[in-house]
Every structure is written in structure tokens, then in C-alpha cells.
Amino acid sequence: MSGAAAWREWLLSDEPTSRRQARLSSWYKGWLTFRSNTLAMLGLVVLVFLILAAIFAPLLATDDPFAQDLGNRLLAPGEQGHFFGTDSLGRDIYSRILYGARISIYIVLLVAMVAPIVGLIMGTVAGYAGGWIDVILMRITDIFLAFPRLVLALAFVAALGAGIENAVLAISLTAWPPYARIARAETLTIRNSDFIHAIRLQGAGPVRIVTKHIWPLCISSLIIRVTLDMAGIILTAAGLGFLGLGAQPPSPEWGAMISEGRKYILDYWWVATIPGIAIFAISLAFNLLGDGLRDVLDPKESQS
Amino acid sequence: MAESLTHGEGRRFPFLSPWLGRLFATVATVAATVLGLLFVTFMIGRVMPIDPVLAVIGERATQAQYDETFRALGLDKPLLVQFGIYVTDVVQGDFGKSIRTGQEVATDIARVFPATMELATLGTLIGVILGVPLGVIAAVRRGSWIDQLARFVGLIGYSMPIFWLGLVGLLVFYGILGWVAGPSRVSTFFQGIVEPITGMLLIDSAIRGEWAVFRDAFSHIVLPASLLGYYSMAYVSRMTRSFMLEQLGSEYVTTARVKGLSEWQVVWGHAFRNIRIQLVTVIALAYANLLEGSVLTEIIFAWPGIGSYITTSLLANDMNSVLGGTIVIGTIFVGINIFSDILYRFFDPRAK
Numbered sequence: 001m002s003g004a005a006a007w008r009e010w011l012l013s014d015e016p017t018s019r020r021q022a023r024l025s026s027w028y029k030g031w032l033t034f035r036s037n038t039l040a041m042l043g044l045v046v047l048v049f050l051i052l053a054a055i056f057a058p059l060l061a062t063d064d065p066f067a068q069d070l071g072n073r074l075l076a077p078g079e080q081g082h083f084f085g086t087d088s089l090g091r092d093i094y095s096r097i098l099y100g101a102r103i104s105i106y107i108v109l110l111v112a113m114v115a116p117i118v119g120l121i122m123g124t125v126a127g128y129a130g131g132w133i134d135v136i137l138m139r140i141t142d143i144f145l146a147f148p149r150l151v152l153a154l155a156f157v158a159a160l161g162a163g164i165e166n167a168v169l170a171i172s173l174t175a176w177p178p179y180a181r182i183a184r185a186e187t188l189t190i191r192n193s194d195f196i197h198a199i200r201l202q203g204a205g206p207v208r209i210v211t212k213h214i215w216p217l218c219i220s221s222l223i224i225r226v227t228l229d230m231a232g233i234i235l236t237a238a239g240l241g242f243l244g245l246g247a248q249p250p251s252p253e254w255g256a257m258i259s260e261g262r263k264y265i266l267d268y269w270w271v272a273t274i275p276g277i278a279i280f281a282i283s284l285a286f287n288l289l290g291d292g293l294r295d296v297l298d299p300k301e302s303q304s
Numbered sequence: 305m306a307e308s309l310t311h312g313e314g315r316r317f318p319f320l321s322p323w324l325g326r327l328f329a330t331v332a333t334v335a336a337t338v339l340g341l342l343f344v345t346f347m348i349g350r351v352m353p354i355d356p357v358l359a360v361i362g363e364r365a366t367q368a369q370y371d372e373t374f375r376a377l378g379l380d381k382p383l384l385v386q387f388g389i390y391v392t393d394v395v396q397g398d399f400g401k402s403i404r405t406g407q408e409v410a411t412d413i414a415r416v417f418p419a420t421m422e423l424a425t426l427g428t429l430i431g432v433i434l435g436v437p438l439g440v441i442a443a444v445r446r447g448s449w450i451d452q453l454a455r456f457v458g459l460i461g462y463s464m465p466i467f468w469l470g471l472v473g474l475l476v477f478y479g480i481l482g483w484v485a486g487p488s489r490v491s492t493f494f495q496g497i498v499e500p501i502t503g504m505l506l507i508d509s510a511i512r513g514e515w516a517v518f519r520d521a522f523s524h525i526v527l528p529a530s531l532l533g534y535y536s537m538a539y540v541s542r543m544t545r546s547f548m549l550e551q552l553g554s555e556y557v558t559t560a561r562v563k564g565l566s567e568w569q570v571v572w573g574h575a576f577r578n579i580r581i582q583l584v585t586v587i588a589l590a591y592a593n594l595l596e597g598s599v600l601t602e603i604i605f606a607w608p609g610i611g612s613y614i615t616t617s618l619l620a621n622d623m624n625s626v627l628g629g630t631i632v633i634g635t636i637f638v639g640i641n642i643f644s645d646i647l648y649r650f651f652d653p654r655a656k
Contacts, residue, residue: 142333143340146638148596151614152344155630158618159348235465239600242467243615258468262604265471266479273475276468284463 030296040292046285054101063092065099065252074268085270087260093271096252097278103253104282107168107237107246108230114172115229116222119179124210124218126180127187138184145177150236157245164253167246171236175229179222186218220297228290231283238279254279334642339391341634345627346390350383399628404620409628413610417632418503419489420602420609424594426506426529431536431594432587438537439544443552444571454541461538466597470531470604477527485523487606494520528605535597536590543586544579551575585644592640595633 012029016022034040053060062081069090077085077093084093126137144152156170190196191214199209240246241255249256254275261272357373365373374380378389393400399409442454477483485491490505494517498509506525509518551557552575560570599611606612610629617625 139336140340143337143344146337146641147341147344147634148592148637150596150599151630151633154599154614154618155345155348155626158623158626231463235463238465239467242465242600243603244619255465258465258471262471265475269475272468272471276465276472279465279468280463283465284459287459287463 034292034296037292037295039288040295043285043288043292046281047289050101050282050285051105053098054105057098057102061092061095061098063095065091065096066250067091074264074271077270084274087257087271088264093274096257097254097275100252100254100257100275100278101282103164103247103251104234104237104279107164107171108233110168111171111175111233112226112230114168115175116179116226118172119176120183120215120218120222122176123180123183124187124214127184128191128206128210128214137180141177141180144174145181147174149174150239153236153240154243154245157240162245162248164247164251167237167240170240171233175233178229179225182221182225183218186221187214190214190217224290224294224297227286227293230286230290234279234283234286330642330646334638337638338635341638342391342394342631343387345631346387349623349627394631399631400624402617402622402625404617404622404625409625412613412625413628413632415503416608416610416613419505419607420595420598420611422504422506423525423528423532423598423601423607423609424591426525427532427594428536428587428591430530430533431540431590434533435537435540436544436583439541440548440571440576442541443545443548446549454545458538458542461535466531466535467600467604469534470528470601473527473531474604484527485520487604489524489608490517490521491524528601528607532594532597532601536594539590539593540586544583547579547582548575551578581648585648588640588644592637595636
């Protein structure tokens, strides 16, 4: 038996002999389900491609993304070795897109770190503590949920000042409530289960129960939600950039690039169109991936 | 988000009838939410780096003038008292003066809001007229090409930046094909001809019989409204499909089929009848989302609505206008949420 087949056999075994084998086995089965979903795989491939492009941007770029060349303004795609043409200041759009991928991924990762963790803490504390703590925390959550997200983010950015970090903060401040609700719902179902009672009888305090035993069980629903939210985060960030409230020029942020190209849309379509395709590609990839992950991790929630 | 405001309503009011008790709980929820909303905008107004006094009197004022304005704005009072004054003002419709336009923010908003409402209403209409049948057919013919189409429509809608799609739409339908008019609400030639009644140009020009203006305004609104309509269609069709799937899987549908009813009667007479209330909830939420989604759309199409108003004020550091606009949109959002919630809980017997 070849090595790969032996591995497969070991992973798919019905009688795992160790915890590690059981865990790896369930991951492998999940991966097999995921792999059979063509669209989700497509999303994953596009995403890996974009992440690699972002990491290796300095190697792949043909020009300095900030270098202006006023003699070669608004060149059409393909002209003089500029794959996607040049913008109104003669900067190479292809190189700017590559560097822009870094900014988008940076924003998404930051928001994806902050918002779910805030939501997780709020939700589990509310769900586990119950009583008036629950009422107060959930009331706060409801207020933020009842607020229109983009407008709230606009108001926050207005107060904090424009910039990527403030955009991240503003998006996170508007993005955490759904996670808090999910975490609370999960906590409520887990809270009274026998294993929690058993741990409590063994003398575990509330902090230990919440962090060691409730959090791990909330993770999978949060991951699905985060992946599905990523597209929305990217679109909001791009919208803020487009309004001039996110990344500031000359930063090659995609939304800001669309905003710059907007003036020329009727005569030089590529300046605004190409960054838009990039935004579309990354958020579509996240949506496809999120749908696929939901099917694997949470089959009862899947749509079709 | 239909259930977003229902939390915590489990408290009992034994001295009231159940119906009144629930009404009371709902009103309390609305009040608490709106108060929280005002607290958020109040705090945003406090943490902002712009000095509210200097914004009023300008940088070259004397210290005495500064102190006087400082007191006049109530900034010497405790924070809680300031918040109380703020709430009292806002409840009376006083959002302060706009620094940019020099007018009361409330007056400004009353002027720009009908434009947004016109756009969002038309967008929602388009979304509902196309989205509901699409969702129903997708559910009935599950897995067929039309189901795939509905899924595709949804995916594009959830992944495409609205401002970019608007730009591309302008490029194609205005720049290349010339089918529709460009950005702005009505051509300069027709501006100011129609005396506003409702503030919604399409309705006003129709009432006054100014059909040339109507045609011009229509050719301006059709592209942005279709754009918003697309996003609303993506949401409405997705929700309709999942509601319908739930109904079509239940036993009464099987019974109806066994009884020999036609497919049309089963789908529209039985299954669809049972999702009507849920659907109204979804449509209300779609409308609320469009009010917000119109912010970016209005910028692209130079549409003089509340979205343009907020962003222009934002770039001019005119905080009173930004926060006033935020409160108005937020309150409408809360109102629509509550409306759909009430509809759902008071009129759907299953929710009891």
C-alpha cells in the first residue's frame, strides 16, 4: 500500500485510536465534503490566488504603485506594457491593484479579529450570567443592531477622522452585534447541559467554564458567520474608501481608486472599472467560500 | 433582523391584558432603542476632534466671545444634563443649525428627504415585483435553471460594490447606449418648473400635469432606481425562496396535492398565502436597507437626497447635519423594524 493510501485509510478509519486521529479524521471528512462543492472550491482558489498576489506584490508588480508619470496618463490596458493601463497620474493600475489587495486583506483580517471576539465576549457573558447583565448587554446589542451599519460607520469615521485604522474601528463597532447574538444563543443551549454541570461540580469557576468550555463550542458558528460577513466588510471598507473616509490617497486602496477613476468613467473606463472587478472577485470568493463552509460545518443551516 | 428588537419582551405585566402588555413592552423597547441611538450620536458629537464652539464662532473670536458661546451651548453643564438637553431638543425636532448651509438641520432634511424616499420607494417596488415571483418560482422548480438564476442574482448582489455597479451602469446605459439621462435628478432646463407638493418630483409633475418634466425626471431616476431595485430583488427573492421551501415541504401542501388541486392553487392559493406576513416583514426591511443603501448610490448619481446630504456635510466637518441625518435614518430604521415586528407578532397567529 502506498503512503498516501495508508494515510487515507488511517484518516477515514471508523475506530480512531487516539484523540488526534479522531480530530484529523473529522477534519479530513469535512475537507472531502468541501472539495465536492465546486463553487466553494472556486472561491477558495480565487482567495488563495489573491492572498499570494498580495504577499508577493513587490515581486509581481511591474512598476512602483506610487510612481507618477504624467507623460503617460490614462493609457489604455495593454499599452506600453501596462497590463491594466495607467490612471490619471500615470501610475500603473496593475501594480496598484496588487498592492491594494494587501490593504483589503489587512482590513478584513483586522475586522475579523476584533468584531467576533468582542461579540463572543459580550454574547457568552450575557448568556452565561443571565439576569440583568444579560438584559443590559443585549439591549446594547439591540441598539447597535437597530442602527443602519454604513451610516453608523460614517458617523464614527466623522468623529474619529478618516484613515484605514479608524475605518477598521468603525466597521468593527458596527459589525459585532450579530456575533454577540450567535454566541449568546449557543451559550444558552450549552449552559444547562450535563457536562457543564459536571465541570461546575468539579469546582470550575465561571471564567474557566466560559473560556475553556463554552468558547470552543461557539467557534464553528462564528467562523461561518465571519466568512459570510467578510464580503460585507470588504464592501463597507471599499465604500468608505470611495467616499474618501477610509484609506487616503495616494494609497492604492480599491475603493479610493474607483473614486479617483470616477471622473474619467465615460472616456477612460478602465481606471474605475478594474479596481471594481478586483473588489467583486474578492467578495464573491468570500461568499462562495462561506456558503461551502456552512455546508460542511453546519449542515442543518444550509439552504438547498 | 426581524427579531432584532423583540429580545427581553418576556417580562410579564400581570395587571394588563396580554395584548396591552405586549404593546407596552414594545413601546418601552422602542423608547430604549431610540434613547440608546441618541446616546451614541451624542457621544460621537462629544469625542469628535472638532471644537463645537470654534465651529460656531470661528477661529478669530475673543476669549470672552468664546466663553459666552461655550455657556450658550450648555457645554459648562454636567454631561448627563447636556444629554438631557440634547434629547429634549432632538425630540422636538431641533438638530441645531447646519454650519454649511446656515439653515436649521431639520429644515434641510425635510427638503432633501423626499428625494431619497422617491428613489428608495421605486427601488423597492422594482425589487418586489421581480423578486417575489423569482423566489416563488425558484422554490417551486428547485434545482432548475431559474433556481440557479435566482442564486446567481443573489450572489452578484451580495458581492458587487453598489457604487461600482452604478458607475458601470452609467458608462453603459448613459455613456455608450444613451438610453437614460445622466447623473442629477432632472435636467437643468426643467429645474424649478414644478412647484413641490410632496417633494417627490415624479408625483408632483404628474399631479401638475407637467408631462415633459415627468418624462425627464423618469429618465433620470430609472437607472439609480433599477440599481437599488436589483439589490432589493436579490434579498427579497432569497428570502421568498426559503419561506416557500419551508411551506412546500409541509404536510398540508401534500394534502392539497392529494386532494387534486391544481399546482397553481397549491402554490399561490395555499403556500403563498401563508408567507404573506413574513414577506411584508422582509419587504419592510428591504425598504429600510435601501434608505441606507441610497447613501452611496446618491453620490454616484448626484441625487440630492439625505445620503448626499450626510456625506457632503461630513466632508465639510458639519457635525450637526451628519448627526441629524444619522438620527433620522436611524429612527426610521428602528421604526420599520418595530413595524415589521408588530406585524409579525400581532397578526401571525403562529407567533403567539
